[in-house]
Amino acid sequence: MSDRKKVLLIYPGNIKSITKRMPLSILFLAESLIEKGFDPVLLDMQVDQFDEKMLDNVVCVGISTLTGEQIKYGLSIATAIRACNPHIPLVWGGIHPSIMPEQTARHDLVDYVMCGEGEEAFPKLVQALLAGSDLSTVPNLRYEQDGTYKTTPNLPFLLFNKSNNLPYDLLSLPKYQTNTRIEYQSSRGCPHGCLFCYNKGFNAFKWRAKDSAIVLDELDKIEKRFNPEYLFFVDDEFFINRKRAQEIVTGMIARGFDFKWKATIRIDTLNTYDQAMLDLLDKSGFMEMAMGAESGSDKILNLVKKKIKRSDIVASAQRLAQSRMIPQYSFMSGFPTETIQDLHQTLDCMDELWSINKSIKVNGLFFATPFPGTELFDLAIQNGYKPPQDLAEWADIDFILSYKNVPYIPRSFTRELVVFSFIVRFRYLWMHTATFLNNPKNRSSAKYWGFVAFRVIFMPVNWIFSWRWRTRFTAVPLDVFAVRMLLSKIAA
Numbered sequence: 084m085s086d087r088k089k090v091l092l093i094y095p096g097n098i099k100s101i102t103k104r105m106p107l108s109i110l111f112l113a114e115s116l117i118e119k120g121f122d123p124v125l126l127d128m129q130v131d132q133f134d135e136k137m138l139d140n141v142v143c144v145g146i147s148t149l150t151g152e153q154i155k156y157g158l159s160i161a162t163a164i165r166a167c168n169p170h171i172p173l174v175w176g177g178i179h180p181s182i183m184p185e186q187t188a189r190h191d192l193v194d195y196v197m198c199g200e201g202e203e204a205f206p207k208l209v210q211a212l213l214a215g216s217d218l219s220t221v222p223n224l225r226y227e228q229d230g231t232y233k234t235t236p237n238l239p240f241l242l243f244n245k246s247n248n249l250p251y252d253l254l255s256l257p258k259y260q261t262n263t264r265i266e267y268q269s270s271r272g273c274p275h276g277c278l279f280c281y282n283k284g285f286n287a288f289k290w291r292a293k294d295s296a297i298v299l300d301e302l303d304k305i306e307k308r309f310n311p312e313y314l315f316f317v318d319d320e321f322f323i324n325r326k327r328a329q330e331i332v333t334g335m336i337a338r339g340f341d342f343k344w345k346a347t348i349r350i351d352t353l354n355t356y357d358q359a360m361l362d363l364l365d366k367s368g369f370m371e372m373a374m375g376a377e378s379g380s381d382k383i384l385n386l387v388k389k390k391i392k393r394s395d396i397v398a399s400a401q402r403l404a405q406s407r408m409i410p411q412y413s414f415m416s417g418f419p420t421e422t423i424q425d426l427h428q429t430l431d432c433m434d435e436l437w438s439i440n441k442s443i444k445v446n447g448l449f450f451a452t453p454f455p456g457t458e459l460f461d462l463a464i465q466n467g468y469k470p471p472q473d474l475a476e477w478a479d480i481d482f483i484l485s486y487k488n489v490p491y492i493p494r495s496f497t498r499e500l501v502v503f504s505f506i507v508r509f510r511y512l513w514m515h516t517a518t519f520l521n522n523p524k525n526r527s528s529a530k531y532w533g534f535v536a537f538r539v540i541f542m543p544v545n546w547i548f549s550w551r552w553r554t555r556f557t558a559v560p561l562d563v564f565a566v567r568m569l570l571s572k573i574a575a
Contacts, residue, residue: 089122090209091137091144095156096129103129103259105266107317108147108177110249112201117250119206128156130258135167142213145197145205147177150454154179154478161192172212176201179477182284182456184225185232190474196225199285200241200271243271243291246301251308261309266317269298269331273319275349276458277375278387279415282319284456290323295330299338306340313370314344321346329360335367343370345411350374350391350399365408371444374399376412379432380425383418387459393432400439411444412436414507416500417451418459419466419491423499427555430503444514448507450500452480466491502557505567506548513538513545541566 092113094106106127113123124137138144144164148157161173176197180187184196195218197205204223211221218224224235259265270293272286282288293301305314322328335344344367353372356364376396378384384391396412403410414433416426429448436443453463455470464470467490471477492500516534519525547562 088142088209088213089124089140090116091124091126091141092116093144093146093157093160094125094127094129095146095148095153095160096127097152097156098128098130098132100129103127105259105261106147106254107249107266107268109145110251110254111247112145112147112205113250113253114247115202116206116209119210121206121209123250123253125253126160127254128160130255133160133163138164138168138171141171142209143172143174143195145174145176145201148175148179149177150179150477151480152478153177154474158190158192158475158478165192174205174208176205178281178285179455182281183474183477184234186472187474188225188227188232193474194226198223198225199237202241203238240286240289240291241271244293244297246293246297261311263311264313264315265305265309265311266315267302267305268317269293269301269321270318270323274323275320275390276388277377278462279451279454279457279459280319281454281456283458286319290320292324292327295327295334298331299334302335302340303338306342311342314342316344316346318346320349322348322352325352329363332363332367332369336363340368343368345369345371345373347373347375350376350395353399354395354402361402361406361408365406369408371409371411372403373411373413373446376432377415378418378425379414379429380421383421383425383429386418386420387415393428396432397435397439400436400443404440409442409444410436410440411446413446414448415451416448416504417492417496419462421451421496423496426496426499426503430552430555433507444511445507446511448500448504450504463489463491498560499557502551502560502563505563506552509544509548509566513541 092109094109106125106129109125109127113125116123121142124141126133126137146157146161148154157175164171164173172194173192174195174197175187175193180193180196181198184198187193188196195208197208201223204221208218208221208224211218218226219233219235222235222238224233226233270290272288272290273280273282274288274290276283276288302314305311346369353374375389377387377389379393379396381392384393400410412433414429416429433445436445451459453460453468453470460470469488471480516538519530520534520538525531544562544566551557551560551563
């Protein structure tokens with residue numbers, strides 16, 4: 084380590100979690116700090132423990148968080164840092180602090196909030212803290228001073244159209260199993276106006292993408308270094324520009340990339356693709372199409388501004404019925420004005436999808452949580468929702484069980500949603516383990532016999548859950564809650 088000043092960047096998480104995702108948010112920040120002459124130190128709490136020595140010669144600490152559990156781990160590490168050195172400034176950034184900056188800045192464990200993208204603004208803050216200069220010249224900053232809430236002007240959105248050289252070596256790379264899967268970002272934001280999406284509050288529905296040539300060169304570097312089996316595009320929406328997407332896909336084939344890949348695609352976009360485009364995607368190694376179906380009720384689809392109908396969801400499954408590419412749908416429920424009849428239409432829609440293609444994956448029936456910065460958040464408040472009043476409350480948010488704060492969801496609806504949501508997730512896990520075990524390459528994996536044991540032990544549970552699903556029977560769901568608690572203990 085040189086004598087340049089250090090900056091500790093933290094990605095909060097649970098070290099016991101099974102899947103370790105690449106902490107791209109702090110990797111992008113680390114790259115920008117290196118360019119400005121600083122020495123970033125990365126702590127990904129998914130894989131490493133905090134060591135007090137990380138604070139030696141540190142200018143400040145940056146903590147990147149989403150709404151929910153990440154805040155809990157962020158507050159935990161902030162508490163530990165304060166106990167070691169109460170004078171090191173704690174800077175919070177990421178989606179939640181950016182959307183709720185004033186409430187975040189009021190917390191005792193927050194000194195500064197860095198709003199929006201931090202690649203340009205955060206190094207300016209570090210330099211100002213190091214020099215003891217006036218913070219009013221630092222962009223994107225929110226903080227309290229002598230009881231007064233201070234704000235500074237925001238920089239424009241980054242164009243993002245440049246090649247990055249992410250400092251992966253600052254991470255404990257062997258702990259991520261990068262030869263199996265790796266995450267990559269080729270664009271930011273999304274122009275579509277879904278009611279529940281964070282893009283309104285964080286990206287103002289602006290989409291910014293890297294040119295296809297830059298993407299292909301970066302993918303080439305990733306393959307040569309990590310040789311991953313799977314690559315996941317973490318873009319909010321990969322296929323927004325058809326010409327760009329086709330150039331990337333064609334380039335993947337031309338360069339002979341050996342990895343399989345997964346990305347999100349809107350259902351209405353997929354339904355406009357001809358067979359030639361689908362064949363191109365298949366040839367490139369596109370293995371899973373992640374699609375937000377959201378609901379089987381046209382009323383709810385209209386409410387959430389999805390710009391599709393249930394018939395479009397079914398048509399997308401029919402288009403891929405004979406394809407090697409696997410459709411993966413996600414659904415949501417628990418919106419204001421939604422009824423049990425709407426929920427059952429969603430369950431019926433899933434059944435119709437599975438009748439078309441048994442390989443279809445439904446990765447969840449998620450609770451329609453009104454996250455801050457979304458139109459759903461505003462609509463929920465109009466319908467009586469009482470949101471958390473400080474940062475710590477957002478850390479422990481359990482929307483579906485907060486009956487008093489969510490008056491528009493009756494208990495009868497909640498019971499059905501909890502039961503069917505867990506059954507959907509269990510079926511997704513059941514299908515995932517089957518796919519894993521059917522791949523001969525995985526027989527040497529440490530997970531193999533664990534998955535074998537899982538399927539043997541939980542076979543009776545699968546039968547019971549299948550019966551509940553067929554009959555739509557949710558009374559006395561002791562089996563659901565017992566298995567839910569057991570799996571949460573195993574996963575934790």
